[in-house]
Amino acid sequence: MFLKHIDLTTALRPSYLPDEDLLFVQDNVGLYEGKFKLPNQQNGQVYLTSHRICYVDKAEPRKYSVALDLRDVERYEFYAGFLKSSPKVTLIPKATKRSSFQQRAPAHVSVPSRSGSSSPAHRQDGALRVSPVEPTPASTATWVCTICSFSNPVPSNFDPTTANAHTPLPPCLACGIKPTLTHVLKAAISNATSRQPSSPALHTPLPVRPRQISELAAVQSPGLTAPPRSSDPDASFHCPRCTFANHPSLLSCEICGAPLISHDIPTNLIQSPRPNNDSPGPFLNSLAPATTGLENPENVKLSFRRGGEKIFYERLKGCMTQRKWLLQNAPPIPKSSRSDGANGVSGAGGSSEPERQRPKIGGIAGLERQTQAMRKNNEIVIGNAFEDLEALMASAKDIVALAESFAKQVKGAGGSSASENALLAESASQLGLITTKDIVGSNGGDSLYLSELARTLAEFLTDDSRGVLRKAGGVISLVDLWAMFNRARGGVELVSPADFEKAANLWEKLELPVRLRVFKSGVKVVQGKDRTDEHTVRALLAWMKDLHEFPPDREVAWDWHEFGRGVTARDVAERFGWSIGVAEEELEMAEERGVLCREEGIEGLKFWENFIDTGEGKGYKDEATLQAEHTLKMLKESGFL
């Protein structure tokens, strides 16, 4: 399936994969599948990340939010809009996803020499995205063995964009010598570039036996008038590589072994993988009837009802070129060979292989050598990274890791590593997914930025791994949060206090799990939605009840079994982990509700359980009841005495 249901965070935003970066957000977007609107996905926000496009529905976010992986996207088109029709971006899924028939056909007749061709098909497509129209197998590319000059096929799962030193390469089929990476890489690239300009009408190197395909086509669609093969004046096949004229029934060239193709395949058939069809022609449908119902019309359109399409398209283009999803499971980038060769110091760090080969040196010398090697390596990494911007982007991960380790060292040397600072340093890197003003569609104005900021904040607060709110005892003042948040952003894209406050005010409206509370004094605090005043009061009272049981630290004059003891704001702050300001406000709130009462003394303001307003004494009692009570009291006293 092209569109997948996704999980949302507490703040109703898509939960991101590791390494996923948010690139753009736009609201008021609707979804189409093929030509038709998807009824439940007509108004929502679209999040463009480095890996996915996520749609979060406005009305029923948990139910109808979907996402599609960019790696499944074959092509994307832009439609600028016309009159009442909104601008749209069309996303066309890959052939593998769209039609399994196309995929199966070559698998049946695959040339035996291509043993590796059963590999993941979309990987191979990914390699050839440059010319995505032709689902060309990579096997047509060959590399010539430097030892024996035998032309070997490049393995079909070989992807020049992701290949590195760790990619396994098959040895030469004739002499068994392994080729170098660069050699194969060059072959693959030159093949891809030479193939690009070729139009499908020309010799599109389809790895299928021509006769079979035509037969298939004939069987599948009897109405299709496939040109008879005999109409071809040239009865022999010219090998596309060595131009040797082979017998038409041969599958591969007699001389060089290259797979043979025919140029009399009907152009329609060749073009059929072209998914560029908003309205699929009858031919295409009849060609693959088995697949139409399932996945064929599955191109997805994003309709931008309130602008933002241009930036979206630009960013989409950018991230389709970068293809960050490939990095996700990719092995670490090999260290540049310079470090090994030039100065003999092995590049440690990522690959420890050269390290292991070195003679083992124990003791302090070994440790010193190790740190020296590490320093050297760091130097190289930093040097490489700042050589140019591209390199910096590529090695961003390493650089961040390095910077963090430096930060830790600095802190360790300073000796003052407060837990809060550690928390901030950690969260700084975790806060990669920040919403900045230029990520958000400009046409939405400030409101979208603010609502996104509100969501980011809510996530920041409720994130369990960070536990900002939990560590602050469930309540944090807005100013503290603002400071912490901006510090966590590491000094870039800071949020202005005004925006911050506005975003905080949106929490209630967006039904996020945090809320802003304004105390009587005007102090604003942030707390979880489930934390109400009643909750706080109950917690306070429970604690005060406990004080009846546990004796106070020192002798007190009053009966603490009866009254417990008074607590200051500082005590409360310590007990509940609140800041003192928050504790004061909470205590005053409880006093306001008549639950607590105050005592001003030399020790400062203390709060007690309210034994004053117990609801019984209502004015001066009248004569008779007083008399009765008096006598009763006297009786009791005499009884006691």
Add this chain to the structure above:
Amino acid sequence: MPTPPTPPFPFPKEYSFPPFFTPQINLATRHAQLTKWSSLILSYCRHHAIYRLSLSDTTTSPSSPAYPLFNNDSINRRLSLSYIKEIIDFMRRDGRAEWVSGSGSGEQQQGDLVWVYWRTPEEWAGLVEKWVEETGNKGQVMTVYELVEGEGSRGSEFWGLDQELMVKAVQVLVKKGKAQTMGGEENLGVKFF
């Protein structure tokens, strides 16, 4: 003023509750606090037969009979003078206290001495009237001194009443037409009807 050895006053439990001595901010709590204090003052004064309080005296000199009322030495808490005045004002609205106006002319005096009406003059007047009827003193002329100190009224509830307060009670009776005053300031005579 007769001071028979009275049993110690049983203070309510709030008396040993430290916040009781701090003016409360919360209005409901404050009202409850004022009510409890006025009730405490009244029952304390009734217990010790105190009719008027000198605020400066009670708050400062430990020898004053009403000293423990506003000073709880056992928990080391005391009521501030300003809050006492607020309590008195609260009681005044209930008709249970009144600033003593006659005793001095200065402003200071006025804010210091206070009647504590654990029985209001009207209530006292009612008691006197009842006593007059019961003892058959109708039509008799008695001095105020006789009423509060005389042998005839010994045993009655108003025996030992503050003379000034008795004058107030008598004046209530006069207004009702149940009595008539005669004589000078020093020994006021009362004739009951």
